[in-house]
Amino acid sequence: xxxxxxxxxxxxxxxxxxxxxxxxxxxxxxxxxxxxxxxxxxxxxxxxxxxxxxxxxxxxxxxxxxxxxxxxxxxxxxxxxxxxxxxxxxxxxxxxxxxxxxxxxxxxxxxxxxxxxxxxxxxxxxxxxxxxxxxxxxxxxxxxxxxxxxxxxxxxxxxxxxxxxxxxxxxxxxxxxxxxxxxxxxxxxxxxxxxxxxxxxxxxxxxxxxxxxxxxxxxxxxxxxxxxxxxxxxxxxxxxxxxxxxxxxxxxxxxxxxxxxxxxxxxxx
Amino acid sequence: xxxxxxxxxxxxxxxxxxxxxxxxxxxxxxxxxxxxxxxxxxxxxxxxxxxxxxxxxxxxxxxxxxxxxxxxxxxxxxxxxxxxxxxxxxxxxxxxxxxxxxxxxxxxxxxxxxxxxxxxxxxxxxxxxxxxxxxxxxxxxxxxxxxxxxxxxxxxxxxxxxxxxxxxxxxxxxxxxxxxxxxxxxxxxxxxxxxxxxxxxxxxxxxxxxxxxxxxxxxxxxxxxxxxxxxxxxxxxxxxxxxxxxxxxxxxxxxxxxxxxxxxxxxxxxxxxxxxxxxxxxxxxxxxxxxxxxxxxxxxxxxxxxxxxxxxxxxxxxxxxxxxxxxxxxxxxxxxxxxxxxxxxx
Numbered sequence: 001x002x003x004x005x006x007x008x009x010x011x012x013x014x015x016x017x018x019x020x021x022x023x024x025x026x027x028x029x030x031x032x033x034x035x036x037x038x039x040x041x042x043x044x045x046x047x048x049x050x051x052x053x054x055x056x057x058x059x060x061x062x063x064x065x066x067x068x069x070x071x072x073x074x075x076x077x078x079x080x081x082x083x084x085x086x087x088x089x090x091x092x093x094x095x096x097x098x099x100x101x102x103x104x105x106x107x108x109x110x111x112x113x114x115x116x117x118x119x120x121x122x123x124x125x126x127x128x129x130x131x132x133x134x135x136x137x138x139x140x141x142x143x144x145x146x147x148x149x150x151x152x153x154x155x156x157x158x159x160x161x162x163x164x165x166x167x168x169x170x171x172x173x174x175x176x177x178x179x180x181x182x183x184x185x186x187x188x189x190x191x192x193x194x195x196x197x198x199x200x201x202x203x204x205x206x207x208x209x210x211x212x213x214x215x216x217x218x219x220x221x222x223x224x225x226x227x228x229x230x231x232x233x234x235x236x237x238x239x240x241x242x243x244x245x246x247x248x249x250x251x252x253x254x255x256x257x258x259x260x261x262x263x264x265x266x267x268x269x
Numbered sequence: 270x271x272x273x274x275x276x277x278x279x280x281x282x283x284x285x286x287x288x289x290x291x292x293x294x295x296x297x298x299x300x301x302x303x304x305x306x307x308x309x310x311x312x313x314x315x316x317x318x319x320x321x322x323x324x325x326x327x328x329x330x331x332x333x334x335x336x337x338x339x340x341x342x343x344x345x346x347x348x349x350x351x352x353x354x355x356x357x358x359x360x361x362x363x364x365x366x367x368x369x370x371x372x373x374x375x376x377x378x379x380x381x382x383x384x385x386x387x388x389x390x391x392x393x394x395x396x397x398x399x400x401x402x403x404x405x406x407x408x409x410x411x412x413x414x415x416x417x418x419x420x421x422x423x424x425x426x427x428x429x430x431x432x433x434x435x436x437x438x439x440x441x442x443x444x445x446x447x448x449x450x451x452x453x454x455x456x457x458x459x460x461x462x463x464x465x466x467x468x469x470x471x472x473x474x475x476x477x478x479x480x481x482x483x484x485x486x487x488x489x490x491x492x493x494x495x496x497x498x499x500x501x502x503x504x505x506x507x508x509x510x511x512x513x514x515x516x517x518x519x520x521x522x523x524x525x526x527x528x529x530x531x532x533x534x535x536x537x538x539x540x541x542x543x544x545x546x547x548x549x550x551x552x553x554x555x556x557x558x559x560x561x562x563x564x565x566x567x568x569x570x571x572x573x574x575x576x577x578x579x580x581x582x583x584x585x586x587x588x589x590x591x592x593x594x595x596x597x598x599x600x601x602x603x604x605x606x607x608x609x610x611x612x613x614x615x
Contacts, residue, residue: 099501114501117494119561120487121300128491129503131484138482146287149296163297167304 027054029191029222030075030107033086037070037079044070045081046246052191055220057213059233061266062243068226071243072195075224076109077102108184109193112200115180118169122161123148125168126183151182157211174205178212185221192216192223198232210236230262242266306567308610309554309603313570320581331584336461338584342576343462347469348528349546350572354476355405355520356544357551357568361480362513363493363560364419366408370543371430372518373525376401377535378438380526381445390451398522404430405518409511419514427544434537442536445529455530465527469569472520477565489513494561549596550575553603575599 030052037045045067052058062068073079074087077096081087087094089105096102102109116125123145132140132147148164155161158178161171168176177197184192198206213223213236227233233240240257242250242265250257250265288296324333332338352369359366380397384390408426412419447455457464480486488509491499499506524543529535554571556563578599579592 100503103503109501111497111501114495114497117491117498117561119494119557120490121304124487124490125502128487128499131487133484137484138478139484139487141482142290142293145293146290149288149293163300164293165297165300165304167300 028052028091029054029089031088031091032071032075033088035071035074035085035087036082037074037085038082044246045074048243048246048248050241050248050251052222052224053239054190054222055217056238057217057223057225057236059237059240060224060226060243061228061230061233061240061262063228063266066243066266067246068228068243069195070246072109072193072226075102075107075193077107103189106188106190107193108187108189108191109195110177110180110184110197111195112173112177112197116168116176119167121165121167122152122171122179123164125179126151126164126186130187147186151186152179155179155182155212156215157208158205159208172205173200174202174209177201177209181212181216185216185219190221192221193226194223195226196228197225198227198229206232228266230259230266234259234262304564306555306564306570308607309567309570309574313574316574316577320577333581333584338580340461340463342580343466344531346573346576347463347465348524349543349550349575350469350569351472351520351527352524352543352547353550353554353568353572354472354565355517356547357554357556357563357565358476358480358489359419359513359517360548360551360556360558361493361560361563362489362510363496364409364412364510364513365423365548366405366419366514366517366521367423367544368404368408368427368430369517369521369524369547370541371427371434372401372404372521373528373543374535374537374539375404375430375434375437376522377445377525377529378434378443378537381443381529381535382438384445384447385443390447394451394526397526398519401522401525402515402519405521406511406515408518409514412514413507413510431537438537440537442534444534446533447530452530455527465531468523468527472523473565473569480565485509485512490561492560546575546596547572549600552600555607557607558604571603 028051031049032051033049034047035045035049036043036047048067048071050058060068060071070079074081074085074096077098077100080097087096094101094105096105096107117128120128123141126148127144132144134140145164152161152164155178158175161175161179168179171179177194181192181194197209201209210232213225216223225233225237234254237254239253240251240262241248242262244266250262252261320333324331352373356366356369376397379400380393383396384393388396404426408419408423411417411426412422415422446452453464455464455468459467480489485508488499488504488506489512491502491504492506492509496506499509521543525535528539550571551563551568552558552571553574554563554567554569556568556571575596578595582591582595
């Protein structure tokens with residue numbers, strides 16, 4: 001892909017790499033039913049329902065203020081939705097009252113700027129909050145570095161992370177996101193929520209990140225891309241859910257829609 | 270995740286064999302070097318070479334290598350150095366403590382008063398250290414609860430504890446002459462090495478282990494480096510910061526107690542420059558004000574460098590005001606050099 005236009009219009013080539021929606025596994029991983037969230041008199045979410053299937057890349061689209069951020073917070077356990085809302089994980093009702101609840105299920109949310117600590121090494125970042133310790137409580141630093149080196153080499157498409165001892169601050173935006181994603185995958189997260197993952201990335205870094213997400217899809221890991229970049233979303237996602245004014249206004253598989261239609265739905269609901 | 274077998278299994282599933290220890294040593298050597306205290310260690314070594322050479326060439330007029338000068342240095346450096354260890358890890362956790370001077374005076378006077386009242390010196394010292402740690406913890410609780418910068422909180426408590434010292438004791442000096450074993454432990458000497466230096470080295474090792482080899486140390490780096498990312502990674506940032514505040518208060522009390530034991534009396538105005546000297550030493554040692562970066566060795570060298578620069582100026586019979594000016598200039602140059610170095614490495 002040499003430029004953005006060709007990557008958007010050259011859909012046959014892309015579709016060759018992407019399983020057709022009809023052939024996607026239909027096992028539902030996360031389901032939102034009538035999710036509502038009211039802040040005082042302001043209804044941020046007015047009954048949103050959609051499903052995320054195992055092993056798919058789902059786009060959650062919408063303009064600024066549409067309710068995407070609130071939805072992300074609900075799925076991450078940061079915001080508790082109103083009482084009538086229902087969240088289901090693998091077809092069982094669940095309550096997400098904290099980040100820990102979400103992490104216990106296998107949900108990880110990766111924010112663009114705040115996924116990792118710049119002043120720490122890749123290895124320390126990967127294990128922060130989940131340190132490996134010996135019997136007297138000291139860090140097993142060598143093993144942490146060994147495993148981190150292994151995790152780095154498992155990242156497909158993103159190059160240039162040559163050592164677990166490299167400071168994260170010296171990585172590019174794409175490399176940082178890749179490390180954050182690889183960390184989540186390593187710790188058995190099965191649903192990744194990526195909040196505006198490409199907004200600060202160059203074209204090449206975006207492409208590398210998408211290559212990596214496609215690899216993870218083959219490993220049955222589900223990704224939800226939360227973005228307002230419809231071109232990027234169309235290149236990599238299997239299904240699209242459009243949110244406007246706190247409601248779901250459109251849902252379609254890749255085969256059922258076009259970029260122009262997505263633009264129309266996001267712009268005018 | 271706490272089990273390596275689980276972690277290792279996940280790696281094996283990813284299809285990437287683990288590196289051997291030798292491979293791990295080879296990879297990223299320059300990154301580890303960059304993150305070490307090499308920069309300040311080289312500057313320190315260079316200044317020592319120059320001073321020792323000059324001292325050897327001018328043994329009559331420049332007593333740098335004299336036994337009394339070296340012994341005094343080993344007595345004085347730890348008093349700022351131990352406080353620097355506390356302030357340094359607090360800065361790594363992204364916070365400040367300007368009240369350590371007031372804390373050191375207040376706790377040493379409390380210790381002296383309890384001891385002079387007839388209580389065992391060990392109990393009195395324990396009480397003083399507990400008060401010091403409590404003052405640090407209180408600084409942390411105020412900062413975290415009120416959600417205001419610790420610079421402001423501790424500027425406020427600096428005033429409070431300075432006033433508290435005058436309230437409980439007045440402005441006169443308090444004598445402090447601890448008995449045998451305690452005095453030997455705090456102001457004695459093993460060979461020609463003063464007890465303070467041994468405490469400094471021992472505490473430096475403990476701090477290195479805590480900072481580099483424990484979860485709480487890792488969490489302090491994360492909390493200071495990027496609080497939002499730390500929280501998202503499951504770090505209890507409040508716990509990490511309260512721990513750092515408490516340890517800072519404790520180290521201020523240790524520093525105050527060692528100084529009191531060495532001098533034999535405590536005067537309420539003695540260590541008003543301690544916080545600024547400790548922060549300057551941490552900065553010279555490579556700790557950055559925004560948090561998340563620093564080494565224990567760097568802090569120790571920073572404290573030593575500050576003392577030795579002043580010592581050299583004294584030996585050269587420079588006017589007293591030169592001393593503070595040089596420390597100020599050195600702090601600025603150090604911070605600028607680190608910033609340049611880091612930008613280049615990045």
